[in-house]
Amino acid sequence: MSTLRIYNSFSRKKQIFYPITPGKVGLYVCGITAYDYCHLGHARLMIVFDIVQRWLRINNYDVTYVRNITDIDDKIIACAKKNNESIKTLTSRFIKAAQEDSLLLHIQPPDYQPCATNYIPQILKMIEKLIFNGLAYQNNNGKINGDVNYSVRNFLNYGKLSGRLISSNFNKINEKNNFKKDPLDFALWKVSKNNDPYEIRWNSKWGAGRPGWHIECSAMSCYLLGSHFDIHGGGQDLKFPHHENEIAQSEGAYKHKFVNYWMHSGFVKINNKKMSKSFGNFCTIRDLLKKYNPEVIRFFILRSHYRSTINYSEIYLNYAKKSLIRLYLAIKDIPKINYKKIIDLNEPHAKRFIIAMNDDFNTPVAISILFDLANIINKNKSIKMAKQLRGLGNWLGLLEYSSDEFLKNNIYTERKKNVNYSENDIKLKIYFRSEARKRKNFLEADKIRQELVNNGIILEDMPNGKTEWRRI
Template sequence: MLNVYNTLAREKQEFVPITPGLVKMYVCGITVYDYCHLGHARMMVVFDMVYRWLKASGFEVDYVRNITDIDDKIIKRAAENGEAIGELTTRFINAMNEDADALGVLRPNHVPKATEHVDGMLSLIGQLVDKGLAYPAPNGDVYYAVNKFPGYGKLSGKSLEDLRAGERVEVDPNKQHPMDFVLWKGAKPGEPAWPSLWGSGRPGWHIECSAMSCHHLGEHFDIHGGGEDLQFPHHENEIAQSEGAHGNKYVNYWLHNGFIRVDDEKMSKSLGNFFTIREILAQFDAEVIRFFILRAHYRSPLNHSDANLDDAKNALTRLYTTLKNVPPAEVEIDWSQPYAARFKAAMDDDFGTTEAVAVLFELAHEANKQQSAQLAGELKALAGVLGLLQRDAQAFLQAGAGAQDDGLSAEEIDDLIAQRKAARASKNFAESDRIRDVLTAGGVVLEDGPQGTTWRRA
């Protein structure tokens, strides 16, 4: 029985899909005006984990993760670069896919773009205007009237007065209430625009997810996810839009992953501690980054530092070393077996990857101790549910530190090992030791055994 923490209810609840055997899940994706950062990596990996576990639990999953390809930041960046908006967004969509693929993130069933669903957004805005929940303003914008929706604030757990007091809201004469938010932006010179009943313009940010989720999953679906920073105002506004227009419950379970911190400070460009996925991939193997994200519980804060990533690398190396030393048998997971049952219990408790990873280490210890191919196979199979440990063990252990690793190449290492072997054969132990020192300085660990010398990166 799967239990998930529902942000809307503020408690763990038994997960029961609307349609037995089928889960419909929508996750807010990327605004494509720059390279993805570590926060994006956490969102993609976390909900990839959720997607994988739902499927491993026997559900069919219809997974949607959108792309925002029209937005103030996109328009500004394209103008700064002197390039067309479509060229900018296509370039960064491709970069996003490259980063996601490197991190082992499976492609969702649908990856809709906002610009493909403007008609749906206009239809939704029209329903809200007709119901008196939205109004056109003199400046050409259309706003949602938050005080006309009785449930506004239920996701964040605050009243409209509390939310207003906590926000720095500028007085806008076009709004009926300071917390009203824009659904449709009147056209400005030089910006892309679409025709509408209220004049040319483009959609606001919040309306796009209501329209795209409804198009792909219907008016009422199971799971809506995203980063904790989206809880308010984005997801709060989605609820107001969707439930206001359709008159029924929008989403049953709201899931939010926690914030990224850098050396125990909030990650932000202003503090200069803002890292793109590509910058981190230049220093660390992609699977190390995935493991670093998944061994923390998805709702907890995640502190990024080189020390924490180094620790993740060392831990993942221990697991792969088990698979190198004890070649795994082909194993189909039997959830009634002790390790698998404990792994499942952890994952069924709100996707408890921290405890699930601990089970993997216990399994690795026993596989080593017993030299059991069966247990090593179970280790690999269970880790595969999380998208881990699926590479050749020796290939992982000999991989460079990152995409821009400038250490000794595999060919150079093999050549030095051959020279060392020859030196030892001729009893030139001083030369043998010198070569080992060169390899050690290059971050290479030699392992001498009955079958000869193997190596791995330190």
């Protein structure tokens, strides 16, 4: 196989991947905050790093993949109070929903899905280390109990991941002071308020309370993968301050490098604005699954490079559906068999596919190679190439249905009219399509093909140049 190269957000360039321990990879990804259903932005994050862990395993690495769950923070507390339910009831419901959604999207479960509330002892231990190392302090304002804050200015080179220097950050911190020594400092331990529910109070030497969000990930990742591991991933929006603070905490506690490669997936936007629960402009995975097959959503996401921005539109999702139909038509004579282990790695398309994926997980190029294979299959009806197509698609978590199942459920949902075309009508449509192709008016040709597909008529271009048709 070719050499795997990963774009490292820290160095801002692609680098050859060298694991800390030969043959093994530690991968940590910041997961969901469990107070609502997952939206398309969450789907992208989970699918992107599902591809990363799949490809690392295909490259024969022994991967330990951790994707955490935040089950305690301000948003969760506010939502539970609003719903008049316990925090455990709220988070359990949405954790279960997220796991159900991810399985439908062919996302393989991580090796560990730690919840923050199960790692309070590890969090407290890390806070003690930071205090001992002169990087954290209790803000008790003369009282016995008080929040513990991280002293940002005491950590050398704070801002080295995001490139946001302390001088530029100073005026951008709007958090209430809460007796902090510096507005830049952030909370490691939040002492409970009088009206806080009992279930979010854990005992500590600084007073009963709960952890800050940033320390949760540092404690869980270091405990499960060690204080120095290979890859840390998350959404682009987490680079600052969350991941910046994780570096400060973990390197401040253990006094050595935290992570070798940082990976960040791009935003999903609606009308050029980031999709977010905070903005109220999101569509849940569950709502999308009512309209689209899970593979359509997965294909839509993988058609763009993971670092790029995706603009959500039903037009693009419908295009993804039609594109998948083309691939499934090409393998319609190949049964649903797992070809992952018998892919011909020396076949030219497979070689190109591997090169693309080893170039920072370039799924758009990999998918274009699938269509190159489909074109060959449509011309010469090669069973070998059809097996290769299904196998390479399986590597991406695609083409995992039987063709009959996918085509039946998706071609029929494409129908907008129920025109009862006669045989002569169909032949005339085929003639018009052929003439359009001769004129290189492929848009018109595709429009005619889709019109027939919408009404249950499939066209097959044969090697001899003729076009055959059949009803489904």
